[in-house]
Amino acid sequence: MNFFQRAIKNVTRKLSKSVLLLLTFFVIGNFVIVGLGVSQASENAKVLTRQKMRAVVTYEVDYDAVNDYVNSLTDEDEINEFYSEGYPQIRLTDVDSLLQDERVKTANALVTSQYYSSEDLDYVHLNNSGEENYGGQSCYIDENGNEVCTEYVMPTLFVKGNYYPDMIEFAEGSYQVVDGRFYTREEIDEAADVVLISQALADQNNLRVGDVITVYNNDPQSVGENGYYNIYGLTIEDITSDLEIIGIYTHNDPVTPDDENYDWLAPYENPDNMLLLPATTYMKQNLTLSQKIFEYSAQQFPDDPYYSDPDNYPTLEAVSYVNNVTLLLNDPLEVDNFVAEYGSELPQFMKISANNEEFERLSRPLDTLSLYANFIVWLVVINAVVIITLVTALTLKTREYEIGVLLSIGASKFKIILQFFVELALVAIIGFTLSIASGSLVANQVGSTVLDYQIDSSGLNEDDDNDYYYESIWDTDYTTDISLDDLVSEYNVSISPLIILEIYIVGLGIVLVSILIPSLMIMRFNPKRILMNQN
Amino acid sequence: MGEILKLENINYSYIDGGFERQILKDLSYTFEDHKFYTILGPSGSGKTTLLSIIAGLDNPKSGKIYFEGEDITKMGLGKYRRNKISIVFQQYNLINYLTAIENVLVAMSETDNKLPKNHKEVAYALLEKFGIVKTKADRLVNQLSGGEQQRVAIARSLASNVNLIFADEPTGNLDTATEKEIVGVFKELAHDFGKTVIVVTHSDSVSALSDQRLLLKDGVLQDIK
Numbered sequence: 086m087n088f089f090q091r092a093i094k095n096v097t098r099k100l101s102k103s104v105l106l107l108l109t110f111f112v113i114g115n116f117v118i119v120g121l122g123v124s125q126a127s128e129n130a131k132v133l134t135r136q137k138m139r140a141v142v143t144y145e146v147d148y149d150a151v152n153d154y155v156n157s158l159t160d161e162d163e164i165n166e167f168y169s170e171g172y173p174q175i176r177l178t179d180v181d182s183l184l185q186d187e188r189v190k191t192a193n194a195l196v197t198s199q200y201y202s203s204e205d206l207d208y209v210h211l212n213n214s215g216e217e218n219y220g221g222q223s224c225y226i227d228e229n230g231n232e233v234c235t236e237y238v239m240p241t242l243f244v245k246g247n248y249y250p251d252m253i254e255f256a257e258g259s260y261q262v263v264d265g266r267f268y269t270r271e272e273i274d275e276a277a278d279v280v281l282i283s284q285a286l287a288d289q290n291n292l293r294v295g296d297v298i299t300v301y302n303n304d305p306q307s308v309g310e311n312g313y314y315n316i317y318g319l320t321i322e323d324i325t326s327d328l329e330i331i332g333i334y335t336h337n338d339p340v341t342p343d344d345e346n347y348d349w350l351a352p353y354e355n356p357d358n359m360l361l362l363p364a365t366t367y368m369k370q371n372l373t374l375s376q377k378i379f380e381y382s383a384q385q386f387p388d389d390p391y392y393s394d395p396d397n398y399p400t401l402e403a404v405s406y407v408n409n410v411t412l413l414l415n416d417p418l419e420v421d422n423f424v425a426e427y428g429s430e431l432p433q434f435m436k437i438s439a440n441n442e443e444f445e446r447l448s449r450p451l452d453t454l455s456l457y458a459n460f461i462v463w464l465v466v467i468n469a470v471v472i473i474t475l476v477t478a479l480t481l482k483t484r485e486y487e488i489g490v491l492l493s494i495g496a497s498k499f500k501i502i503l504q505f506f507v508e509l510a511l512v513a514i515i516g517f518t519l520s521i522a523s524g525s526l527v528a529n530q531v532g533s534t535v536l537d538y539q540i541d542s543s544g545l546n547e548d549d550d551n552d553y554y555y556e557s558i559w560d561t562d563y564t565t566d567i568s569l570d571d572l573v574s575e576y577n578v579s580i581s582p583l584i585i586l587e588i589y590i591v592g593l594g595i596v597l598v599s600i601l602i603p604s605l606m607i608m609r610f611n612p613k614r615i616l617m618n619q620n
Numbered sequence: 621m622g623e624i625l626k627l628e629n630i631n632y633s634y635i636d637g638g639f640e641r642q643i644l645k646d647l648s649y650t651f652e653d654h655k656f657y658t659i660l661g662p663s664g665s666g667k668t669t670l671l672s673i674i675a676g677l678d679n680p681k682s683g684k685i686y687f688e689g690e691d692i693t694k695m696g697l698g699k700y701r702r703n704k705i706s707i708v709f710q711q712y713n714l715i716n717y718l719t720a721i722e723n724v725l726v727a728m729s730e731t732d733n734k735l736p737k738n739h740k741e742v743a744y745a746l747l748e749k750f751g752i753v754k755t756k757a758d759r760l761v762n763q764l765s766g767g768e769q770q771r772v773a774i775a776r777s778l779a780s781n782v783n784l785i786f787a788d789e790p791t792g793n794l795d796t797a798t799e800k801e802i803v804g805v806f807k808e809l810a811h812d813f814g815k816t817v818i819v820v821t822h823s824d825s826v827s828a829l830s831d832q833r834l835l836l837k838d839g840v841l842q843d844i845k
Contacts, residue, residue: 613672
């Protein structure tokens, strides 16, 4: 009849006491399950939604920091000196260290522009109002009072140039190379005249990998007679590019007549008319224009020191820039850590961000719910400790004689405490086990009700309904747009094995803490005093 | 006969109403084995205090107690109580949510003494020896009469296979017939089982049946001839 067997006998033979304690633990268990279940469901909903979002981090100029810095300068000369060095720009070499991180899958450092198709390249038509009303005449009155009109055409192609030999779209699978390949690092460094075109554009023009297409990076009319670039001496050759097709891609982003804005889309806004080429290739083509304008200006204004200085002559490096770099990480859940890790090591006026402000805003009801749930758990646990301690202490008083008897036959105080612990733990385990079934039902109901209330009181529903977002082809923001529905649809209270484990840990924790005070009482018991008092 | 318990210059006092009250004064005595002792004395003479000290439930202010030549404080009072002695109380002090047999088994499970492996059979046999048959042995102790409970307490005291048994007014709550019966048991334990039994009592009839009667008076033990 060791301490464990005695504990079992006590639990089974002092049934009313055991049942009362069992009910107490059952009620506590229900509260704890509701709290933990709701809290975990909130966390899970956030994690699942976060996992659905793109794991992107944006590296860009911190305009707020620049403004703050400029505002902090009091001396006019200092301000002029700051601006004379040029507005802070992203240096891709600074981003390289981030790209070395194994968590980074790929990156987009994009330049975008509109191009014009040559006579030999027919763009993919949408046959919409936007296309019908495209192009026209541009007129002005010259110094002699004569109206001068020039024909103009609108761009038909869109160019996306990346500084990296992969793109987020391809890494994610929303774009696929169906023939040929993507451009390489060497081709980027050499500003090679290579391009990937869409399957639709290839089909339209019967093009294949290895063929060459001719495109204009400016309106051909602008270099013709009366063209606005004519005065700089630009010719059609200066704006013409012959690009070798190295790859043909398909995409999951078609425009259809069902699209709300379909009727007003310009041809270049059709992703089928998008050319993917190295960013340097685009910059090289732009360079010619910049150089011609510089040369013309130097001729026109020979006394201007700016144009006299050969250092100011446009170079590829000088005209190359990116507005932002978007890094795609392997795991969406790593985004916050990544930002926190590199955020403090960046060059001055640069920042990286997870762009999850919207996610955090929409997550607020879940955060509040989780906070309440955790608060309930703590409140219940503290109350449980107090109640159980009190019950145990009171019970112990009635068992003083038993302690005395056990001490008189030489039982150690440790074994006596162990017996009381086992008694309480047995009841707690049964109580918590029973509460798992009922608690999960209650948790689901309570969680949904409170979440609905939180959402209603936050007013997020109304914001959502009024939101209208049109994703433009110009957009280089790769952050995922999420809605409240996305978050709520992931909210599901289920009692996971982890929660069950937590219940037992919490339960045994309560028992342990509750037994502490009674244990101290036992420790101070003097066997003589107890036994002699009894007798 | 050899010595089993030796008390050497035991002193015990406590503060009562601001005054120190000396209960035991340089008390020395040697108990021999296989004997049935009774300790008599007027109320407040310190009989129970003496019992608690020699049973290892309390410490004397000074003096030594030797069990078979070994200082019990060096042995450890818990170990002394667990392996060397057992105590029978006036109120029986059985654990009320356990049956008679289970109360006996508790003592068997706590002691470090070597016991036969078949604890349960031995416990039933012990109880039966003291008149508690199996049907009663399986009852909760509060369903037994006072005399039966005291027999269970005695059986428990023997269960740990110790040689020294203390009893504090063991017949105080029993009728005369049962008292006689219990005292007979103690005598049997001393003479037939080789135990030493030391009983604190008020009862002259109990002490009359003992081998050695002792009187605690003025803090010292005296043999009563």
